[in-house]
Amino acid sequence: GQNIDQPTEMTATEGAIVQINCTYQTSGFNGLFWYQQHAGEAPTFLSYNVLDGLEEKGRFSSFLSRSKGYSYLLLKELQMKDSASYLCAVRSYSGGGADGLTFGKGTHLIIQP
């Protein structure tokens, strides 16, 4: 089966940096995705990693190590609007069909002034 772990909740300060970790166990790995979700809204795509290394996109960066089954999402210059749930999801050939995503439970990020 597949398993994705990420912290349930994190707290950070406005203007600071926060790193949200995600570990996964899967076979047939075919990409890792990060989504942001505000309460009652659609999960919004943030980043996609399929090869090892760092992908940077503005204030958000995501890192992947396939050999370690590990990813992190790095958020810089935190703003109050970044308070949301962050979902780690893996695409593989073994779970959720060929193309369905397997999600972690999400990390609820609280930004304090």
Add this chain to the structure above:
Amino acid sequence: EAGVTQFPSHSVIEKGQTVTLRCDPISGHDNLYWYRRVMGKEIKFLLHFVKESKQDESGMPNNRFLAERTGGTYSTLKVQPAELEDSGVYFCASSQDTGAGTKNIQYFGAGTRLSVL
């Protein structure tokens, strides 16, 4: 460009009744997915359409759930008869492609919150 839209946003029904959820994917996206999140759990995959064909329905809970995508455009998910454990948020997503690369990114709708009483 319009995103993935779902209707209704919220549905409250009694056990034993029937409910139909609708999803309109992003225009031009051949791939459409249904997911569900029950309270306290993670989002879980239900099924995947490529155009009008079911590519994978391994996540469908049981035969009370029926998904269709006639004409390969919008999709419906019907629950008949609904049970208490069917309560949750049903998400729809669509993607342009399924191979490697950014065309496989799935874009989600805001979901339908189903409450079965």
